[in-house]
Amino acid sequence: MGSLKAIALATLAIAALRGSAGAAPAPPAGLKPPPTQKDWLDVAKLPDWSGVWTPNVSDQFAQVNTNVPPWTPEIARQIDFLDKEEKAGRPLGILVGCLPPGMPAGLLINHNALEILFTPGRVTMLGESDGNRLRRIYTDGRPHPDDVDLTFYGHSVGRWEGDTLVVDTVGILPQTWIAVSEAVGVPNNGDMHITERIHLTGPDILAFEMEIAAPKVLTRPWKTTRTYFRQRSPKYDIVEGECVQGSFREAQDKNGNAIYAPIPQTADGSIVPTQ
């Protein structure tokens, strides 16, 4: 057999052997390859953020006075009005309607537990109650998309610097609140950009160092750190808490099936009396 033919046959034979030995074929171009065992082992090297994280609510209240956002003069006027309205017993209902609080309110004013999951290329945060708090932070090196679709939690990309997760978020809907309490805040009005450095400050305390740039409502970026305490007791396992369920009552349809019937409500969440 000629040497070229021999080489060709040998190449084919090697390729066939490789195939039959079970080496995974390369995925079609453009698809994400499945995570490898190494990818999962790399996840195990990340800091331990397991468990359930409960927020420091007292600190949220304290920062209302100690860390006032640098509101623009027009927004400061509105904030002052809302503050007075709250004290007079007519609070603005920032969470009325059970829409997701989004960024940054979902980290600023929430009183409920949070859990953080690591998978290859991603950090996912899920909250208990409060209208679906769910953030996906991509750590696979991808950039923000051009012309990003706006969402409640924005598009987040992150990278690990040692044991600190550095997160960059853009593409947040203009309607999400920069809220200092459930009654005092303002929509970001668009073009908001949030950076975070998230890291443990003790074995069981997690800090979210946030820098919120919102040029439509703030004169300069606002820095605030929000802290969480780790829980491992099974009773802290996150349970379902669908906020909007309270806007419905248990009822039966004409066939006797169990359904939810909406409760008529006014704009501020008050129930309209039925006859």
Add this chain to the structure above:
Amino acid sequence: MRCSLKYRIGSSLAAVGLAAAAPACAHHSTAMYDRTGLKSVSGTVKAFLWQNPHVVLDFVADAKDDPARRTWSVEASSPGVMMRAGWSKRILNPGDKVVVEIFPLRNGLAGGEMRRVALANGQVLVWSFRAGEKVGLE
């Protein structure tokens, strides 16, 4: 958190039973409550709604604390938070005699935020949304 409790679906629904009874309001702020002092109201449980976003206790007030003997509708936090504070869906039942300590609605209507419930058997139920501010709670 809770909306204004000005209106309630008719008390006939509450009389029907527990879970099918009067529903809760939507999410809102707790700033509508007068937090300058707790108001103590004793009465009889009409319904205990273990539901999201807020657990709600409906009870008929005794005349000594509310001459009009109104049905009060007071709320707490979500079932998750309440469960961790030792409450459960079966801890309060229609007919139970209770003394409820409340931050009442500023508008004077029969509602508010319940801070503490004393049961006839001596047990006292409390809760706090600051309860999670320690590591390693059990």
